Amino acid sequence: MNKRKDKITIVEVAAEAGVSFGTVSRVINNDVHVKPQTRERVLETMRRLNFVANRQARSLAGGRTNTIGLLVPDLGTGYIGEIIRGIDAELGDAGYDLMLYTTHRTATKEAGYVSNLVQGMVDGLILVLPRNPSDYIGSMTQRNFPFVLIDHQGTGEDCPAIGSTNWQGAFNATNYLIKLGHKRIGFITGWLDLGAAVDRLEGFKAALRTNKIPFIQDLVYEGTFAQLDGYTGASRFLDMKKPPTAIFASNDVMAMAAMDAVRERGLRVPEDISVMGFDDIPQASLVRPSLTTVRQPLEQMGRIATQVLFDILKNPNLKHNRIELPTEIIIRNSTAKLRKA
Amino acid sequence: MNKRKDKITIVEVAAEAGVSFGTVSRVINNDVHVKPQTRERVLETMRRLNFVANRQARSLAGGRTNTIGLLVPDLGTGYIGEIIRGIDAELGDAGYDLMLYTTHRTATKEAGYVSNLVQGMVDGLILVLPRNPSDYIGSMTQRNFPFVLIDHQGTGEDCPAIGSTNWQGAFNATNYLIKLGHKRIGFITGWLDLGAAVDRLEGFKAALRTNKIPFIQDLVYEGTFAQLDGYTGASRFLDMKKPPTAIFASNDVMAMAAMDAVRERGLRVPEDISVMGFDDIPQASLVRPSLTTVRQPLEQMGRIATQVLFDILKNPNLKHNRIELPTEIIIRNSTAKLRKA
DNA sequence: AGTATTCATGTAAACGCTTCCAAATATTGT
DNA sequence: ACAATATTTGGAAGCGTTTACATGAATACT
Known part of the structure; x- marks a missing residue:
């Protein structure tokens, strides 16, 4: 459709830098076995050529998408906004992207549909306040699909979740x-x-x-x-x-x-x-x-959920349970000593 | 990493349905040239096998990602939430996914970075209230990258934008x-x-x-x-x-x-x-x-922005300009006739 | 019936990357 | 200086699709 012919691939970079594309790939992936001098040259070339690795190709070849999905009920209140801020920050550091799904959108479909759909699109899923959590949890656990719940008190099932006290x-x-x-x-x-x-x-x-x-x-x-x-x-x-x-x-x-x-x-x-x-x-x-x-600590909850998800991604066998972050009373001006009537 | 060996591909589906994988691909893409009877058989098989097409592979091969990116300043006020609702609805109908980028996240990087990064990840971008629009617009126009602005009054440049009166x-x-x-x-x-x-x-x-x-x-x-x-x-x-x-x-x-x-x-x-x-x-x-x-009409603005983006995707040469949706006074209870002092 | 024309299907070549294995090169110890 | 070893690099084989092209089957026409 709007395919750019001038797209730069590792092959171009490799040619320019005078190495094989394999080496370029290694540089991209921070492989240890690249001579520092070569690495520098390749990096320089990438910079000069304005090269950006194709996410799709990396995913296809590597089996990872470097994207995580976020499933939220809505975005109206600022509550989710704070959580996203935390997720976003953590994701950015790790070079991941965020795919947003609203519950509403898939309301008609069964929960299994989501994990099915999402499988392959994202490496893992963060669910905020899912309305029918057990459906999701069942489907995902069964599929062995990495996920973390935010602010949901498990109804018995043992699954990774971030909440507060x-x-x-x-x-x-x-x-x-x-x-x-x-x-x-x-x-x-x-x-x-x-x-x-x-x-x-x-x-x-x-x-x-x-x-x-x-x-x-x-x-x-x-x-x-x-x-x-x-x-x-x-x-x-x-x-x-x-x-x-x-x-x-x-x-x-x-x-x-x-x-x-x-x-x-x-x-x-x-x-x-x-x-x-x-x-x-x-x-x-x-x-x-x-x-x-x-x-x-909404933002922190987002951050930690993301970290836990990364943990799970790295080691799928590790069992994670619910983590509770401490709440804290913030005294402002809407409360006062009772006045004797 | 957590590569699923039991992943079902068009090849499996093809074998099961007794056709070639090419035919399966055609069914997926609603190609006209498939005998209805064959199509039905393939669809049935897909359903039975719980097949979901791999997005990455489709993108890589087809040059499209079926994903659009949304760049927002923040999510705190409900304002963006409404717009997303509209975008989301439209996207769902078209089978597209939504990738969310927050301005904050890329605040340190120059605007060009975004379109660069995003190139290949998404087919187009919707920008809500970009803080430094002309940077973006320049970079994207130059790259010929499809985008639509929401609620931004162009500062002279002629570009697709949805706003209201x-x-x-x-x-x-x-x-x-x-x-x-x-x-x-x-x-x-x-x-x-x-x-x-x-x-x-x-x-x-x-x-x-x-x-x-x-x-x-x-x-x-x-x-x-x-x-x-x-x-x-x-x-x-x-x-x-x-x-x-x-x-x-x-x-x-x-x-x-x-x-x-x-x-x-x-x-x-x-x-x-x-x-x-x-x-x-x-x-x-x-x-x-x-x-x-x-x-x-925030939700509608989201919808229309999405439609315009789709239009651009279909026909990159068509010029789109600013569209203004009508505003409307909603009289509630925070206003009243002036009382004579 | 035989040929032209359409329609349905199969096949191979990308797409841009990761990863594994083998080859080349550098380093070390003797 | 030479083998043994470690480090670095090159290249091939996918990953799961789409798409252009080729082939085969069915239909229509003379």
Whole structure:
């Protein structure tokens, strides 16, 4: 189609440098057995000729694609953006490329389709918050296809995954709110099909228990991590005869929406109601009041997931399990000491 | 490395189906010259064997990669997310894959590096809001490499680009605010190196002119499309002796931050100050008050950019210029009639 | 029926690289 | 100086496709 005749191949480089194309290939692949002097000459020639190795050919011959696939549900919230930043950085260092697949796109197809399709296209796959993880995991494990999960709490199966200490983070956050004097805390959950969401809820409950505060079912609103849930959940709480004095949402997006709901009722954050989130997406520090939240090291999660995937690629037999990165409470201005009514 | 010996190739399929591998290739490529009966048999065999054509080999042999590259500055705001949704949809239909490059990743390298690198990896490139467009454009035009720009107002060079009617959108929006009675309108610009940002500013000015409202330089805050600018800009306005009664931000992200700034001062949106944005990202309808904004058809822009790129791929000689999609005012709850003080 | 014409299929030669093996060259020890 | 060894290089054989060309079968025409 638009085939460039003037494309430069290793053969051209070899001719120019006065060596065989085999030697050029060795230089490209950093093979040890090349005389430094020869290597330099070849490198110089490559530079001069503006040579770029053809990825497809390398893949075809070498059996590797130097590309990894990333499967994400969507890109709307900045949450994924941070993770990608981490993956991207790691990938860049290793000379890998990133192929992006959105879950939506393959929603109609069965999960096996993805790993099937992806097989040969990418060397491995990173899945962020897959909606039906066990389907994927089964299919990929069976195929022995390298993959890593991000932010998914395995539902029993033992597979490489990167997450954070969701339980502990929620526990600490709740504790923090309680220390501020809050006893009635509204909790907005994430999508409870995901382990991470369940863990946050459990951490919340545990902190109540530890502090001998009774758990009230009505103060839990079941959300899905979507912005709207934050608004709806908070509204529900605020409409109660005895509304909570603090709202803890399972992610920042919902927390921000919760703040909106609070303000819409003429109440102030944090003076009247404290609001806390989870994730620490970039926006968290930019909204006003800035959001107190539980920081997940999203970028680092991306980095580590990539490193683990590389490990697996290098040694497919090594077993990797779940890695948990520590969460951390970031105190900003959306939470305050309970004011005596 | 992890080479699968059991990989199924067209040769296996051919043997199974009792045809030559050439025929299988023809079936894959929907070549007309295959007896329907044979085609069906081959397809059946492919299905049964779970065959997936090797992308690398196809690319190497065919000179195409069936992959397009997308170059984006970041993924934080949902703005890009919408565009990707459109691209993704179109790509899926055509059986193409998406390779994602972030500007940041190659920030250190010169722009030429990108097109160089990308050459051979992808058949074409879609650039969203490139920061130094002319570098790219020069390099790619020279290489005759297929590309499309999204949301970039050419700085003179004639190249395929998809944008929206920024001027008109800003003009209409400003007009709308004026019709509501606002005479002092604060305007927060985008990154003025981008044509889109300039156009929005110009549309704003033109509307003032049309309505015989004097333009006041102090009521323009120069931002960069970043959330923080919305906050800072709005704060600047609100600290004026005679603050504006409406704030028009050049994108939604800044508009939302502006609303935060307004509320932080104990003022209400829209009762005290009307706030208007630009883009209509998904969050715009979810914040409270929901944001009145100028809708850019982001997803459609992604779709059309992809289609144009396909066009160019099919016919490299055809000249494509800038396409402008209409913007549309979406009236929600962040704007209201000016209340007489 | 015999030949021209179309349609269906098989085959070989790329595509640009990696990798293995063998050959050439350099290095070391005696 | 010579063999033994280590280092460097050259070249062939793929990798799994596409595509141009050749062949064979079927159909249409005279």
